[in-house]
Amino acid sequence: MSTSVKRLIGRSLSLDRGGRRVLQDLSFEAVAGSALVVTGSNGAGKSTLLRLIAGLLRPVAGEISVEGGDPELTIPQQCHYFGHMDALKPQLSVEENLGFWRTFAGTPDDTVIEALDRVGLARLATLPAAYLSAGQRRRLAFARLLVTKRPIWLLDEPTSALDAASEARLLEIVGEHLTAGGLVVAATHLALPFERMDSLRLGASVVEAA
Amino acid sequence: MSALSSLFVREMKLATRVGGGALMGALFFLIVVTVVPFGVGPDLNLLARIGPAILWIGALLATLLSLDRLFQADRDDGGLDLILMGETPLELVVLVKCLAHWTATGLPLVIASPVLAIFMNMEPVAIGATTLTLAVGTPALTFVGAIGAALTVSLRRGGLLLAILVLPLTVPVMIFGVSAATAAVQEPVPFATPFSILAALGLFSMVLGPIAGAAALRFAGD
Numbered sequence: 001m002s003t004s005v006k007r008l009i010g011r012s013l014s015l016d017r018g019g020r021r022v023l024q025d026l027s028f029e030a031v032a033g034s035a036l037v038v039t040g041s042n043g044a045g046k047s048t049l050l051r052l053i054a055g056l057l058r059p060v061a062g063e064i065s066v067e068g069g070d071p072e073l074t075i076p077q078q079c080h081y082f083g084h085m086d087a088l089k090p091q092l093s094v095e096e097n098l099g100f101w102r103t104f105a106g107t108p109d110d111t112v113i114e115a116l117d118r119v120g121l122a123r124l125a126t127l128p129a130a131y132l133s134a135g136q137r138r139r140l141a142f143a144r145l146l147v148t149k150r151p152i153w154l155l156d157e158p159t160s161a162l163d164a165a166s167e168a169r170l171l172e173i174v175g176e177h178l179t180a181g182g183l184v185v186a187a188t189h190l191a192l193p194f195e196r197m198d199s200l201r202l203g204a205s206v207v208e209a210a
Numbered sequence: 211m212s213a214l215s216s217l218f219v220r221e222m223k224l225a226t227r228v229g230g231g232a233l234m235g236a237l238f239f240l241i242v243v244t245v246v247p248f249g250v251g252p253d254l255n256l257l258a259r260i261g262p263a264i265l266w267i268g269a270l271l272a273t274l275l276s277l278d279r280l281f282q283a284d285r286d287d288g289g290l291d292l293i294l295m296g297e298t299p300l301e302l303v304v305l306v307k308c309l310a311h312w313t314a315t316g317l318p319l320v321i322a323s324p325v326l327a328i329f330m331n332m333e334p335v336a337i338g339a340t341t342l343t344l345a346v347g348t349p350a351l352t353f354v355g356a357i358g359a360a361l362t363v364s365l366r367r368g369g370l371l372l373a374i375l376v377l378p379l380t381v382p383v384m385i386f387g388v389s390a391a392t393a394a395v396q397e398p399v400p401f402a403t404p405f406s407i408l409a410a411l412g413l414f415s416m417v418l419g420p421i422a423g424a425a426a427l428r429f430a431g432d
Contacts, residue, residue: 051291054295055294055295056291056294056295073297076294076295077295077297079295081291081292081295083291084288085287085288085291086287087287087288087289087291087292088287089220089224089287089289090229091223091224091227091228091229091230092220092224092227096220096223100216100220101292103212103213103216104213104216104217104293104298105213105297106213106297144292
C-alpha cells in the first residue's frame, strides 16, 4: 500500500434524515493502524455515519477529509463499505459473485480462491449463492474486502449472523488489515480484541479514548 | 478483463439464468402480436396495413415491461452502493447495463419480429423494413427507459410509474419507427427520411439516457 491513508477526519458533521437531525456537530478522527469503534443505541446514527463516510449520504454541514492516500481518488473510492446488504446475486456462483467485484473494483489484491479460503468458503466456490446460509453470505460479502485493496474499511455490524469461529476469523482478518497500516471504522456492540482502538459514542456526541 | 466488460458479462449471465427474465419481453411480444389478428378479425389487407404499428406497440410495451428491474435489483442487494462508490464512471455503468439489457431482451424482440410479422400478413419488404426499424429503435427505447428506471429505483412497484414517466420520450421513437416501416411500402414518403430521424433519436438517447440515468441514481441514495 504505497499511498496509505494516515488519518480520516470528520469535522462538525451534521446530517438530516427524513427531516430529522440524526447527526449534530459530530467530529471524529480515525488513525491508521487503529480501529475506530462506533457505538450507540439503535437509531443513534451509526450506519448513517458509515454511509456518510462512504459518500452515499451528503452532510448538511461539515466535511470529511483524509491525510495521505491517493490524491487522484475520492474518499469513497478508497473505502470498502461492508454494510447490512451483501451485494450478492443468488443466480451467480460464489466465485462468480466475488470475481465480478474483483474485476469491477480495480486494484486487485487476493485471488478469488485465496479470499474464499481465508473466509472458509473455498469448498463452496461453484455453488450458486442462492444456497448459502445467512452466515455464509456474510462471509462471502466480507471476502469482497480481500479481493480488492482499499485502505479504509467501513464495517457495519460486521459480525452479525456469524458463528463464534467465523467471528474470530473475521476479527483476525480485520486485525491483519490494521497491522498492515489500514484504517477501520466499525459500528458494533462487540468488544473488539484489537490493541489500538478508539471509540466514538453516538447519541452523546463525545469522543472518548478507550 | 476490464471493469465494464466484466459488468456486461455479469449482466448477461443474470439475464439468461433462472429468474433473469431475458425472454419475458419476447414472450409478452408474442402474446400481443398473436392476439391482435383474433381481435381485429380476418381482414388480411387491414392486418397488413396495421402490422408495423402492432409490432412496434408490442415491442414498446415489452421493453417497458422488463425495464423496472434494471437498477432495482442492484439497489435491493446493496450492489448499487458499491457501484456508486467505485472508480468506474456511473454514466458508463448505466450505458453498459443498458447495452446488456438490450442484448438480452431487445435483440430477441428484433429477431422474433420477422416471424411474428407473418401473423400480420405483411409483405416481405414491410417485414424487412419493420425489423430494421426495430433494430435501430429498440435500443433508443431501452436508453430512454433507463432514465425512468433510475428515477423510480427506490419505489416498490415503480414499473407503471416508469412507463408513464418515459412515455412522452418513447412516443417520438415509435412514431418515426412506424412511419419509416410504412414508408417502405407506401408512397409518397421515402423510407430514408423518417428512418434517419429514428436513427438520430437512437443516438441522442444513447447519450441522454446514461447521463440522466446516472444523475438520477446519484440522488436516489439520499
